[in-house]
Amino acid sequence: MRKQPIEITDYANTITAALRRGVLLTTKNGEKVNSMVIGWGHIGRIWELPVFVAYVRDNRYTREMLDANPEFTVNVPVNGFDKKAFTVCGTKSGREMDKLAEAGLTPVPPEVVSVPGLKECPLTLECRVIYREEQTAARLPEALRRRFYSVETEDHIAYFGEIVAAYLIED
Ligand SMILES: Cc1cc2nc3c(=O)[nH]c(=O)nc-3n(C[C@H](O)[C@H](O)[C@H](O)COP(=O)(O)O)c2cc1C
Numbered sequence: 001m002r003k004q005p006i007e008i009t010d011y012a013n014t015i016t017a018a019l020r021r022g023v024l025l026t027t028k029n030g031e032k033v034n035s036m037v038i039g040w041g042h043i044g045r046i047w048e049l050p051v052f053v054a055y056v057r058d059n060r061y062t063r064e065m066l067d068a069n070p071e072f073t074v075n076v077p078v079n080g081f082d083k084k085a086f087t088v089c090g091t092k093s094g095r096e097m098d099k100l101a102e103a104g105l106t107p108v109p110p111e112v113v114s115v116p117g118l119k120e121c122p123l124t125l126e127c128r129v130i131y132r133e134e135q136t137a138a139r140l141p142e143a144l145r146r147r148f149y150s151v152e153t154e155d156h157i158a159y160f161g162e163i164v165a166a167y168l169i170e171d
Helices: 008-021 061-068 083-091 099-103 142-148
Strands: 002-005 023-029 032-038 041-046 049-057 071-076 123-134 156-170
Touching: 008 023, 008 041, 008 071, 008 123, 008 156, 023 061, 032 049, 032 061, 032 083, 032 099, 049 061, 049 071, 049 123, 071 156, 083 099
Parallel strands: none
Antiparallel strands: 002 156, 023 032, 023 071, 041 049, 049 156, 071 123, 123 156
16 A cells, blocks of 8 residues: 655644644554544644644543553544444444444554555654653633543543654555
8 A cells, every 4th residue: 555745834723723633643553553633732842843742631541551561643534434334433442342343434544653554545744752741630720620520540641642644544
């Protein structure tokens, strides 16, 4: 499968817009690969590096995967995305099933990190976690805290992933 390298900045708006609907974040630990839908995240620069920051709640299986192997890919649909696959990845946990198989997603060998991309979500960022920050919901304004957090295990962890490769997967 061919990969067309991209300039991250050329696609920053596309990725930001896609986050409003949800994109996939894929992780790998040993032989297990898992994808979850994320809606919170951003592309930017820090420490003079291009980064993607993802916000993963503490109770997600993805959080366990990231802490075991701190690399991930961001997988952005380009020409629509199967609704069932989206539902599986956004509501089921990889603790209970092989979500890729259930969702009909095809892993594509990566270039730099150990985590595959996904054929069905061809716009790909390969990321290596360089910083991890546990957020404290108690520091938020009350209205946001009440809206987004009811128990401690729902706090988010911000994973700052250095973008080490960016490309479009082509057939
Ligand atoms: C549109 C949408 C956006 C989501 N965004 C996030 C997010 O940014 N962070 C997060 O922790 N969970 C988010 N979720 C929830 C996870 O995708 C969901 O809990 C998933 O089942 C977790 O999978 P895992 O347990 O295999 O990691 C989102 C779900 C949907 C449907």
